[in-house]
Amino acid sequence: MLIRVPGTEVVRPSEITSESVYRQRREFMQAGIGLGVGLALAGLPVAEAEAAYAAHGGRPLDYTPRPDMASDEALTEYKDVTSYNNFYEFGTDKYSPAKRAHTLRTEPWSVKVDGECEVSGNFTLEDILRPHPLEERIYRFRCVEGWSMVIPWVGIPLGKVLARFKPTSRAKFVEFRTLYDPKQMPGQKRRVLDWPYVEGLRIDEAMHPLTILAVGLYGEVLPNQNGAPLRLVVPWKYGFKSIKSIVSIHFTEKQPLSSWEKAIPSEYGFYSNVNPEVSHPRWSQRKERRIGEFFKIRTRKFNGYEEQVASLYAGMDLKKYF
Numbered sequence: 101m102l103i104r105v106p107g108t109e110v111v112r113p114s115e116i117t118s119e120s121v122y123r124q125r126r127e128f129m130q131a132g133i134g135l136g137v138g139l140a141l142a143g144l145p146v147a148e149a150e151a152a153y154a155a156h157g158g159r160p161l162d163y164t165p166r167p168d169m170a171s172d173e174a175l176t177e178y179k180d181v182t183s184y185n186n187f188y189e190f191g192t193d194k195y196s197p198a199k200r201a202h203t204l205r206t207e208p209w210s211v212k213v214d215g216e217c218e219v220s221g222n223f224t225l226e227d228i229l230r231p232h233p234l235e236e237r238i239y240r241f242r243c244v245e246g247w248s249m250v251i252p253w254v255g256i257p258l259g260k261v262l263a264r265f266k267p268t269s270r271a272k273f274v275e276f277r278t279l280y281d282p283k284q285m286p287g288q289k290r291r292v293l294d295w296p297y298v299e300g301l302r303i304d305e306a307m308h309p310l311t312i313l314a315v316g317l318y319g320e321v322l323p324n325q326n327g328a329p330l331r332l333v334v335p336w337k338y339g340f341k342s343i344k345s346i347v348s349i350h351f352t353e354k355q356p357l358s359s360w361e362k363a364i365p366s367e368y369g370f371y372s373n374v375n376p377e378v379s380h381p382r383w384s385q386r387k388e389r390r391i392g393e394f395f396k397i398r399t400r401k402f403n404g405y406e407e408q409v410a411s412l413y414a415g416m417d418l419k420k421y422f
């Protein structure tokens with residue numbers, strides 16, 4: 101089991117360790133040194149190391165850092181990653197999800213897999229993750245609204261998960277759906293979007309090694325407001341493609357209609373690749389503000405992942421397919 105049994109870790113306030121300890125630990129891990137040795141080198145006894153592991157009071161995860169998928173940019177503070185969110189199922193402002201998402205029950209959790217695939221059915225979260233080891237990847241995350249973060253996600257490559265369901269040759273796209281339950285997600289009582297939240301990827305985007313299913317951040321299980329227990333992270337696309345609290349994965353021949361594309365097609369396209377050259381109809385996408393920083397920075401094409409993903413769109417007019 102990759103996720104530890106709930107309720108077995110009790111973190112006292114005195115055990116909560118600073119961001120710097122977390123980072124120090126991560127640096128050692130990235131250097132390829134195991135947990136015990138790394139923390140001993142850092143001058144921390146193992147008990148304290150365990151506490152550092154649960155630095156933010158969440159349930160710790162076992163994972164392997166992927167230095168090749170890391171960024172040397174400063175991480176966005178944990179408190180910002182987990183308190184400044186978009187999750188319309190819990191309200192349309194940025195601060196409501198952190199206050200209200202506790203009503204979401206993430207255990208037990210099951211995901212329906214169907215459509216153009218040989219293996220389909222209902223799978224528990226553990227079934228979906230098994231047998232892949234969790235990895236930590238530090239990705240830039242750029243929201244269409246002009247803010248961005250640098251987040252240490254914990255997850256597994258989506259492609260590895262999808263391969264297990266044996267998509268057929270007709271599976272050209274993958275559609276994802278969020279849970280629909282207005283009791284648990286009170287924002288769904290208001291028709292600000294056509295619920296449930298739907299997103300989609302072309303199959304080659306879904307299989308791309310950068311695309312992950314995340315179950316954690318900062319070494320711990322995802323807080324509800326960040327899309328627990330299972331969310332998509334597609335780092336070269338605007339944040340709204342990274343659908344949260346997924347309950348359905350559907351392989352299809354037809355391009356899915358994403359929630360935002362359905363709501364305002366002139367503003368939100370299916371592809372939504374980060375592109376400073378294509379303005380949103382109401383604002384420029386040339387710059388972004390890193391949460392926690394004062395000066396805006398230049399937005400990079402494909403959010404800086406151009407080398408890895410540009411070939412997916414060779415020959416496509418990205419102004420048309422925005």
Ligand code: MTE
Nearest residue numbers: 185186187188243278297339340342343344
């Ligand atoms: N998924 C669902 N189900 N509902 C949402 O409202 N918002 C999207 C995306 N996934 C959203 C969602 C948007 S607009 C963004 S920017 C990111 O989640 C925000 O992720 P974060 O809160 O973890 O930063």
